[in-house]
Amino acid sequence: MIDRKKALELLAARITDEIVVSTYSTATDWLSIIDRPLNYFSSGAMGLASSHGLGLALARPERRIIVLDGDGSLLMNLPTLVTIGRVAPRNFTHLVFCNGTYEANGGHSIPNPSVDFEGHARAAQIKKTFTVNDLDAFKDRIDYFLHEEGPVFGSIKVEQGILGPRSYKDMYKGERRAALRSALGV
Amino acid sequence: MSEAASDTVEKLRGATVINEIKKSGIKHILSVPDLHTSKGLLHPISVDPDFTHIRVCKEDECLGIAAGLTYGNLRSLILIQYTGFLYAMNAIRGVAIEQKLPVCMMIGLLGKEPGVPPNESRRFGLRIIEPILDVLGIPHTCIETDADTPRISAAIEEAWRTSRPTAILIGGRPEA
Numbered sequence: 001m002i003d004r005k006k007a008l009e010l011l012a013a014r015i016t017d018e019i020v021v022s023t024y025s026t027a028t029d030w031l032s033i034i035d036r037p038l039n040y041f042s043s044g045a046m047g048l049a050s051s052h053g054l055g056l057a058l059a060r061p062e063r064r065i066i067v068l069d070g071d072g073s074l075l076m077n078l079p080t081l082v083t084i085g086r087v088a089p090r091n092f093t094h095l096v097f098c099n100g101t102y103e104a105n106g107g108h109s110i111p112n113p114s115v116d117f118e119g120h121a122r123a124a125q126i127k128k129t130f131t132v133n134d135l136d137a138f139k140d141r142i143d144y145f146l147h148e149e150g151p152v153f154g155s156i157k158v159e160q161g162i163l164g165p166r167s168y169k170d171m172y173k174g175e176r177r178a179a180l181r182s183a184l185g186v
Numbered sequence: 187m188s189e190a191a192s193d194t195v196e197k198l199r200g201a202t203v204i205n206e207i208k209k210s211g212i213k214h215i216l217s218v219p220d221l222h223t224s225k226g227l228l229h230p231i232s233v234d235p236d237f238t239h240i241r242v243c244k245e246d247e248c249l250g251i252a253a254g255l256t257y258g259n260l261r262s263l264i265l266i267q268y269t270g271f272l273y274a275m276n277a278i279r280g281v282a283i284e285q286k287l288p289v290c291m292m293i294g295l296l297g298k299e300p301g302v303p304p305n306e307s308r309r310f311g312l313r314i315i316e317p318i319l320d321v322l323g324i325p326h327t328c329i330e331t332d333a334d335t336p337r338i339s340a341a342i343e344e345a346w347r348t349s350r351p352t353a354i355l356i357g358g359r360p361e362a
Contacts, residue, residue, distance in 0.1 A: 040257075044280025048250035055254020055262075058214070058238075079243030087240060177285065186259055 004097050004158040005029045007138045008068070014142050015066070019056055019180075022068040023049040024104040026097050028166045030068060037183035043172045047076030050084060050094050057089035057150075060184065064091050064146065071098040071117065072110050078120065084151055085125035092150040094121075099160045107163045121153035131155040198331050198358035200226030206338035208236060212263045212290070214255055215239045216248040220267035222294035226360025228265060245270035246277035252289045253281050261346065264291045268315050271353075275318075282351035283322060289351040290342050295328075298357050304328060319353050326353040 004026065012034040022030045023042040031039065040056065042049035053067035074080070074096050084094065100113030118131045128148060132138045138156060145152045204227065207215075215237050217228055232239050242248055248264040255262050271278070271293050282289035295304055298312050305316050319326045325344070327337045338354055345352035 042250070044284055045246060045249065045277035048246065048277060048281070051247045051250025052254045053250075055251035056257055057254070058251075059255045059258025059260050077244070077247065080247055083240070083242050083247055174285075181257065184257055186257055 001133065002135050002138055002156060002158045004099070004156075004161055005033070006135055007097075007156060007158065008033055010135070010139050011066075011142060014146060018064040018066050018146070019060065020066045020068065021049050021053040021056065023073050024070055025161055025166065026068045026070055027171060028168070029161065031171055037176075037179040039176070040180055041168075041171045041176065043168065047073050047080075049073060050080045051077065053092065053094065054080070054084055054087060054089065057092040058087070061089075061091055064093065065089070066146070067092075067094045069094060069096045070103070071096055071100065071115075072102040072105075074117065075110055075115075081121050081124035081126060081153075085121075088126075088151055090149050090151075093145045093152045093154070094126075095145065095154045095156055097156045097158045099158050101160050103161055103163065104166060107160060117155040118153065121155075126151050126153045129153045129155075131157065133157045196331055198226075198329065198335075198356075198360050200230055200360035200362055202332045202335045203227060203329070203338065203356075203360055204230060204234070206335050207231075207263055207292075207342075210261065210290075210339045210342035212261045212342065213238055214251075214260060214262035215265055216242055216251055216262055217265040218242060218245050218248075218267070218270050220265070220270070220294040220296060222267060222296035222359055223265060223292075223356055225362045227292075227356075230362065231265070245274035249274060249277035249281040249289065253285065253287055256287055261288075261342070262290070263342075264289065265294075266291065267294045267296055268311060268355075269296075271315065272311070272318075278324075278351070279322065283324070286349050287351065288345040288349050290345050290354070291351065292338075292354045292356060294356045300358065301330065304355060304357060315355065324351050324353050326355055328355040328357045330358040
């Protein structure tokens with residue numbers, strides 16, 4: 001099992017001009033590691049991070065879109081995999097950090113922690129998929145999922161992070177969305 | 187009134203609606219099928235090369251996709267049934283309204299009686315649509331006939347001018 005924050009630190013060291021879409025616990029970890037205008041925080045409705053990312057991928061074909069999703073979040077929008085598999089954006093990477101719990105909501109188990117997300121993605125016709133269980137394997141995949149023609153889907157098996165209230169106030173403020181628009185020249 | 191004149195006044199043609207959508211600069215159509223708009227709008231849109239048509243599985247997906255598209259200044263239209271609007275309420279609240287995004291929804295009122303205002307329909311699900319939009323603070327207009335269609339592009343332009351969502355209710359059934 002992987003320490004999510006260590007995995008995100010490895011990713012943060014490698015990204016350049018990608019738009020990174022994140023949500024809930026993964027988002028708070030990501031923001032604590034790297035604060036940049038090209039961060040997009042999925043807010044407003046749980047589960048939609050990959051849908052936001054799909055829209056961004058279509059809007060900004062010159063940029064790589066990296067979605068940092070959670071397993072509880074993805075379960076709230078599982079059909080997104082079918083939509084992404086059909087649209088098949090070439091600049092799209094969807095990483096799901098799987099700890100088997102709703103970490104942001106008290107650490108309760110997801111309905112079935114043994115669910116095979118990579119299998120779901122493949123069944124949805126997303127052909128480039130992987131699952132990693134340790135940090136070295138994640139590190140070895142970074143170059144692949146940053147540059148391989150998409151869509152790419154990765155299931156990242158992580159330990160449960162720190163439970164407890166996390167603040168999203170700073171993350172969701174309008175100034176961050178304005179900074180992203182400015183960075184993109186919109 | 188002659189029969190020809192009556193046709194002109196009372197019909198809602200899908201082609202007229204589609205022309206208004208194009209006039210508004212909409213390129214992306216995000217849809218879940220609705221029998222009310224299926225023949226007159228969705229089928230022709232799905233084969234129209236001027237549009238990029240994205241079929242989604244659930245209506246709330248549309249809100250995320252539409253939000254992402256705004257980061258390229260790309261205008262999209264969410265084409266759904268009123269039941270899907272009700273289903274996607276939290277995403278409409280959290281993404282379109284609270285983030286002040288120009289999300290444009292075209293909502294088919296399946297089963298509405300011709301010429302009857304939505305809030306006077308016999309169907310409970312239809313009667314509540316406009317009051318819900320009012321509570322949400324989302325501007326809305328109802329399109330019954332071709333004569334109403336100029337309000338489509340006007341609503342979309344206003345949504346983008348003010349960066350606020352809008353709802354275009356399709357009351358009449360668009361003819362192919």
